[in-house]
Amino acid sequence: MTDLDDDQDRVARVRPAQLAPGAVIAQSLDNQWVSAELTRRMIARGQSLRDVADQRGKEVRAEYFRSLINTRQVVMNRVFFYNNPAVARDLLVDGPARDAHRRLLADGALVPYLLGEHEPTDRPGSVDLDEDAFRAWQDTVAGMAATDRLTCVRLSWDDRENVRDTRSALFNPFAARVQGLTAKDIPLLASQVGVEEARVPGFAERIGEIVQFSNEQSVRHGSVTRNVLYERFVTRQGYPISDGRYDSGKPFAGEVKQLIDLIYNVNLADALGMYPLTPLGSLRRVALQEWRDVRTAAPTDAVRDPEQLVRFLQRQAFSAVQDRLTPAAVDSLALDDIRRLRETSAWDGYMREFEALTRDPSGFADGIGGIFDRYVTLNGEILRLASERRGVPASVWDPVIEVVVTIGGAVFTAVSGNELWSVVGALGATANGSFGGSVQLALRNRQAGRREQKFARELAPVRLDGEREWNQFLDLVRRLPEYRERRGGLAATSSATVQEIEEIQEY
Known part of the structure; x- marks a missing residue:
């Protein structure tokens, strides 16, 4: 290896x-x-x-x-x-x-x-x-x-190749993503970063300024990096960027920061050929509107069948699970507990089930129950370790599986578990001639709380061939019981000498 x-x-x-x-x-x-x-x-x-x-x-x-x-x-x-x-x-x-x-x-x-x-x-x-x-x-x-x-x-690991590959896989794509922001559906982007409708024109103007600045930097052979954009559009002058002092006098500093951070982390994940793991409360990749290339994957890896997409959203039968654990118990653990957890059969079984589903998303209907059961067992181990360390008591645990399908600017969310089931669609913009997105699986506690155990992972990219397939999918979804729909996007709250080798700027 x-x-x-x-x-x-x-x-x-x-x-x-x-x-x-x-x-x-x-x-x-x-x-x-x-x-x-x-x-x-x-x-x-x-x-x-x-x-x-x-x-x-x-x-x-x-x-x-x-x-x-x-x-x-x-x-x-x-x-x-x-x-x-x-x-x-x-x-x-x-x-x-x-x-x-x-x-x-x-x-x-x-x-x-x-x-x-x-x-x-x-x-x-x-x-x-x-x-x-x-x-x-x-x-x-x-x-x-x-x-x-x-x-x-x-x-x-060849220094010359690494300089070349870093430029082509990291720095150039980062600049290109920033410079492509004005080509996005700006009202949709604004809604996803939490900008009120009345402020959308100002937000659009600010995005234009960021793109113009980035273009000028590139023309002058200057750097287009996160730090450079932070200095100009996010952070206070006179303080190191590492201080994290965001300037309220710079328009939309918070929204711009979230957007730049998303581009930065998605870009690195793409360069390494893997998924970005976006935490709860952060901007999701769907905000970048990359309908044609939501994930770096071969076209054969994509889900293209509208009926298969609907099956991701259809109701799954799960046994009611009560009195199991409090996922927030993970907060009381130490790193050594995490190491021990990774050595248990419960963790290994959970990983094997998840990896099998990732390799073959078409087996979702058969495999999701196994993941759910393994997830509950794994959380039982978390509770056991937490009890050993701090005596954390058990309480009611309402496990839920949430499937999110994005196509263009539309987001469909299905929630099931403990006899609860619902499907909600939010219809934002879709790109003409391109209907791409992804299928994401989230495992969480139905009990609301900021510190809950919630883990989300993309299962497969989606690439419908065109408007006919999109309309077929939408018609099938609308026939599902308990389906609700609203217009507008959701807030997307993932051997040469040293002297001969060009130094790589910090990314």
Whole structure:
């Protein structure tokens, strides 16, 4: 599975295609990630990331654990291991947490993405580092067992190829996505980022300014990066971007930040050939209106049959499950508990069921019940571990499966579980001549709450051939019992020498 130059090399150097099937980029581990709600509050109150560190830290920590619970392999920008306090806290002191982190690295559960470095402990250029956490990261890696190898991924391990591939797979597509924003359905985009109808003209003007600035940067051979756009349109002047001080005087700073962050994380996931794992409360990929290429996948992987799409939304029969667990119990766990959870048969069974469904989405009707049962069993293990650690009591658990089908600007959501079932359609714009989207599966607790266990993953891309297939699908959906429909989009709240090699700018 690995490209190793030397059997004694402690680093397993892989390319993206060698990652585990279903590997994800977790957006919440981005050290600039803030939920849309918290971003608005920060701007209104003039707060920085430091001012909301406690609340944000809890949210990021929970998403970090949930990404490890719900996927085999999580790929992280190498900087996030030491610049994200929710991750770095496990490295700062010798003990069970650091040991668990080492085990997850050795198992390939956590994979650093290296931009241009050869070693995971190399100091990245042009990045403000948390020096204590960076030294702790270096110590953690140095303390791994002699027989362990740390899996790291790079676009290419040939330096010249890596410079070329990084430019073509990361920087150019990022600029192209930004520069293509004015070609979107702006009223639909505005509704998805939460802009009120009366402010849509101002929002459209601001999007035009961002695109114009980006175009001018490209013409002058300047950089079009997230930091450059942050400085101009999001953050306060005179403060480091890492402070996270968003300027209320810059029009639509919060909405622009959410949009830029989505493009940034989707772009990296596409470059590595995997799905972005978008946390609850963040802008979803559907906002980018990429109807022709919602996921980097071969056309044969796409769902094209309108009747098959309807089957994703049809009612599934599930047994009522009561008195099982409180998913928020995961918040009381430590990293070592997560490591132990990943070694249980319940976790392995859940992964195998999910991976089987991802490989063959057409088997949804037969396979979804197995995933549901495995999910409940897995959460029983979470409760057991939480009870061992802090005596967290059991309470009523109402598991729900939610299927989301997006086609163009339309979103259809089916919810079922514990005899509850409903289908809701929100009809936004659809692109002429192109009806693409995706099927996403979410597992969650029906009991509302900000800290609930909710995990969503895309199962398959959708590419209907045209308007006839779209109308066929819509007609079939409208015949489903309990179907409700509304107009408008939903808020989308995923061997050369060093001197001869061009330095890669921080992405």
